Amino acid sequence: MTLTTNILLTLGSVCSLFLAIYWVVGLLQIRASLGQLPTARDGLALAAANPPAASVCVVVPAHNEEAVIATLIRSLRAQEYPNLRVVLALDRCTDDTVEIARREIADDARFTIVHVRGCPKRWAGKVNAVWRGVFRSGALDADLLLFADADTIFDPGCVRASVALLEDRKLDLLSLVSTLTHDRWFELLAQPAAGLELLRQYPLLKSNRENDRRPFANGQFMLFRKSTYVAIQGHPLVHAEILEDLAFALNVDRLRYRPGVLLADGMLTCRMYHSWPEFKKGWMRIFSEAASRKPDRLRVSAWSLRGILTALPTAAMLTLAGGMTLAPERLWPWLGQVATILSGVALAVWLVAMVTIVRLGKGPAWTALATPIGGWLVGGIMLRAARNLERGRPTEWGNKQYTRDAR
Secondary structure, eight states: HHHHHHHHHHHHHHHHHHHHHHHHHHHHHHHHHHHHHHGGGHHHHHHHHOOOOEEEEEEEEEESSSTTHHHHHHHHHTTTTTTEEEEEEESSSOOSSSHHHHHHHHTOTTTEEEEEEEEEEEEETHHHHHHHHTTTTHHHHHHHEEEEOOOOOOOOEEEHHHHHHHHHHHTTTEEEEEEEOOHHHHHHHHHHHHHHHHHHOOOOOHHHOOOSSOOOTTTEEEEEHHHHHHHTTTTGGGGTTSHHHHHEEEEHTTTTTOOEEETTTSSSSOOOOOSSHHHHHHHHHHHHHTTTHHHHHHHHHHHHHHHHIIIIHHHHHHHHHHHHHHHHGEEEEEEEEHHHHHHHHHHHHHHHHHHHHHHHTTTTTGOOOOOHHHHHHHHHHHHHHHHHHHHTOOEEEEEEEEEEOOH
């Protein structure tokens, strides 16, 4: 029993050491990202120094969005940007989205409603709605095209700051990683882990570097130069994609244009999902497409996430408890002290990293303690996504089903 205890405590110390090293490196990467990359909020100063003058057309697809469309429209009406148009592509709505949109728009001539009555078989619903909104509204008369989701809320300076950043960084596509809401249990527990995993796969520094870029974009906010959008053939290029934002980023980079992605820093907020079932379904879609529909890749990512966010911190906690409570005579010389120090340092580094990540997303600091739970839950979502791909289960999204073959 004494030998087993010593071996377990040694293994726990090794896990603690790995945990400390991993998150020291992680904190250094976060610091480098924050030091080298601006956020959308930094664009306000750029816009004040050199006010952008380009015309912008915002195109928003909306399918049965009665719960959020009013807030979106109010935030767009409040934009501090003079040369702005908004196109709402209302896609096969069967609820009160249309009536609410008309009421909120009132007599604001900057807004146009395009009714989308159907969707071609080979098109993804959202992509079709956006494209119809573009070519039926005269949106291509604008210098810049901004594609946003109906569940987003714009800070009054969001468009102004984003255009200034696009010009300052000489980008052809600027995407923002929106600040997510944090007032439902799954947003508090699982959402930070899901966002962390996505940014682990697509680190901001790699997504923004000049060479050997790992392109990434967030469909909740994509600001294109019109010339670039036309040159790459616009939404017809990605007509069948259910993760069209990532497909756009890859193609913009492939065709030697410049994509960039930055943190919104509260300038754009979003409630992605309203319930736990929606959350699971939505993130299964995201992770499946981000993994190129490869079940093995999903499994590796799932267990890596569970290891990093759940297993290692748990092992460090148990090691700390064992090092502090076991009688010295039951341990190998100095093992108790080494285990206590290593696990204590590792947990401190881990907690600092988790609080930093949560606060960057504007979430409450206490949720950092729940990341082991979140990591396990999100890992389960990824494993289920892998099983669904292998069993040929269709992806449900936006009132359509899509058969996505495993690769």
